[in-house]
Amino acid sequence: MRVIVAAAGTGGHINPGIAIANKIKLKEPNSKIMFIGTSRGLENDLVPRAGYELKTIQAYGLCKKISIENLKRLYRTFKGYGEAKKIIQEFKPDIVIGTGGYICGATITAAHKLHIPTIIHESNAFPGKAVTMLAKKTDCILISFKDAKNKIKNAKKIVHTGTPVKVKKLEYGKEEKENIKTKLGLSLNKPIVLVFGGSQGAKAINEAIIEIANKKLNRNYQIMWATGPEQYEIIKGQFENINLNINNIQNMKIVPYIYNMEEVMNISDIIVARSGAMTITEISNLGKPSILVPLPNVSNDHQLYNAKVLEKIGAAKIVLNKDLNAKALNKEIENIVNNPQHMKEMGINANKNSVGNVEEKIYQEIKKLVK
Numbered sequence: 001m002r003v004i005v006a007a008a009g010t011g012g013h014i015n016p017g018i019a020i021a022n023k024i025k026l027k028e029p030n031s032k033i034m035f036i037g038t039s040r041g042l043e044n045d046l047v048p049r050a051g052y053e054l055k056t057i058q059a060y061g062l063c064k065k066i067s068i069e070n071l072k073r074l075y076r077t078f079k080g081y082g083e084a085k086k087i088i089q090e091f092k093p094d095i096v097i098g099t100g101g102y103i104c105g106a107t108i109t110a111a112h113k114l115h116i117p118t119i120i121h122e123s124n125a126f127p128g129k130a131v132t133m134l135a136k137k138t139d140c141i142l143i144s145f146k147d148a149k150n151k152i153k154n155a156k157k158i159v160h161t162g163t164p165v166k167v168k169k170l171e172y173g174k175e176e177k178e179n180i181k182t183k184l185g186l187s188l189n190k191p192i193v194l195v196f197g198g199s200q201g202a203k204a205i206n207e208a209i210i211e212i213a214n215k216k217l218n219r220n221y222q223i224m225w226a227t228g229p230e231q232y233e234i235i236k237g238q239f240e241n242i243n244l245n246i247n248n249i250q251n252m253k254i255v256p257y258i259y260n261m262e263e264v265m266n267i268s269d270i271i272v273a274r275s276g277a278m279t280i281t282e283i284s285n286l287g288k289p290s291i292l293v294p295l296p297n298v299s300n301d302h303q304l305y306n307a308k309v310l311e312k313i314g315a316a317k318i319v320l321n322k323d324l325n326a327k328a329l330n331k332e333i334e335n336i337v338n339n340p341q342h343m344k345e346m347g348i349n350a351n352k353n354s355v356g357n358v359e360e361k362i363y364q365e366i367k368k369l370v371k
Contacts, residue, residue, distance in 0.1 A: 001031040001370055004093040004111075006084075008037040008059065008103035011046065012276050016121055017099040018050045019164035023359040024366065034091055036084060036107050057083040059103045085110040094370045095119065098138075104130040112137040117369035121362070123163045123277035126305035127151050139369055142362055144277055145309050145353075161362050162355025167282040170266045180267050185253050187222050191337045194268035196226040196258065202274055204324050205293055206231055211326030213249050214242050218330070221337045222251040224264060232256035269343065270336055272329070275307035275318075280353075283310065287351030289343050290316040291332045293324055315350035 003024055007017030014037075021033045037043035039056045047054040058080035084106040088096065096111035098104035098120040108130075111118050118138045122131045125145040135141060135155040143149060144163040152158060172180070178188050186192060197205045209225055212218055227235050235254070236246045246254050258264050265271065265286055273279050275292040283290050290310060294303035310316035317332045336343050355361075 001028050001095070001366075002091065002093045003031060003033045003366075004036055004088060004091060004096045004107070005033065005052075006036045006096065006098040006103045006107035007047075007101070008043050009041040009101045011042055012123055012278055013099050013101045013103075014041070014043050014046045015166070015278065016123060016164050017097070018046065018052070019166075019359060020097060020099070020121070020362055020366075021050070021052060023164070023363050027363055032091075034087075034093075036087060037103060055087050057087070057103075057106060059106050081106040081110055085114065088114055088116065095366060097121070097366070098130070098134075099123070100128055100131065102130055104134060108134050108138060119366060119369065121161075121163070122148055122152075123281075124148065124302040124306055125277075125280075125309050126300045126302040128299060128302070140365055142365060144281060144355075145306070147305065147309055159361070159365055160355070161365065162358040163277055163281045164358045164362070165278050165281045165285065167262045167265055167285065169286050170262065172266060177267050180263055184224065184264070186224060187251070190220070190222040190251065191269040191343075192224055192267060193218075193221050193270045193272060193333055193337075194224045194264060195272045197228060197274050202228070202293065202295070203231065204321050205272065205274075205329075206235060208324050208326050208329045210235065210238055212330055213239070213244065213252055215326060216250065217326060218251045218333075221270075221333060223253070224258075224268065225252065225254045226258045227254060227256055229256040270333060272333070275303040277302075277306055280306045280309060283316075284350050284353040284355075287347040287354070289336055289346035289350065291329065291336075292316050292318050293321055294318065296321045309353060310350060313349045313352060315346050315353065 005017040005021055007014045024031050033052055035047045035052050035054045037054055037056055038059050088110055095117045098108050100122055108118050119140045120131055120138050121142040123144045125147045127148050135152050140157045141155050142159050142161045146160050149158050181188055195209055206227055239246045271283055271288050271290040275294045292307040294307050307318045311318050319328055
């Protein structure tokens with residue numbers, strides 16, 4: 001099989017594309033797979049690291065306001081369509097797959113014009129503009145959350161497959177769990193609240209946790225906190241200003257980044273995080289209670305819609321960014337840790353949103369279109 005994957009910008013777009021490519025390679029080792037991206041996004045690191053060729057084109061998101069900059073972006077994006085068309089004509093793929101973002105516009109449109117089968121995978125509960133605009137031209141749209149289906153009009157075919165993620169549910173014995181906790185420098189007895197804000201951290205969440213530490217609010221639970229590499233030194237300085245040593249704070253382990261995230265998520269009792277599509281999927285797969293702080297000011301408020309997927313089934317609590325502070329966050333954490341039965345029920349509810357055999361389902365939809 002010859003495949004082009006269009007994926008650009010953030011890990012939330014690129015990683016599902018890589019997972020799909022890996023599945024195709026697993027099933028059909030002789031497949032030829034190429035990625036199309038831009039010269040600006042994480043694809044320039046992640047795609048070559050995964051072992052795939054990357055070709056870049058010009059593609060930009062457009063602002064609502066009329067401006068010179070917007071006209072320039074429109075012109076460059078139109079040129080990008082021509083660039084995508086040329087790459088597709090030279091590579092001669094059996095199918096073109098888009099995993100969201102503005103890169104899909106030029107690539108999927110070019111493939112459609114050349115009568116090549118197309119698939120788009122949408123990770124978010126509220127589909128992006130590229131997906132809704134390309135619905136008519138795309139042979140099949142794969143969605144992560146059922147909630148997305150009613151928001152996509154005029155689609156030829158929509159299939160609920162879920163989103164491929166690296167983090168899976170692991171069954172640890174008591175001794176294994178205790179060994180992981182000991183290595184992390186965590187207590188064996190107190191509930192673990194895992195806090196992270198994506199690879200770069202989340203400033204609002206970080207500020208609330210600093211205040212929790214300063215006021216010693218986390219007496220009944222311990223926090224495993226990934227600040228984000230760029231914010232770690234800043235936070236270290238903030239702690240020094242209030243006479244606290246970042247390496248010696250009661251009931252708190254603080255690191256810039258968690259490299260063994262699958263292990264840590266599996267042993268944690270509650271997760272506090274932003275609500276990107278992949279985070280929601282991982283929380284669902286693991287069956288963990290969560291407190292979600294949607295990133296504001298993103299397209300269509302899609303993180304809020306992602307969080308509502310878990311909130312409406314009793315699996316998560318939402319705290320809006322504007323309402324986030326130590327008192328509000330601590331209250332939500334205490335409400336869960338002080339009620340073990342409620343915590344267990346939230347985890348069970350989260351797992352109801354999990355979708356099994358995601359990569360296989362996506363592969364089967366690809367095979368239906370490839371002749």
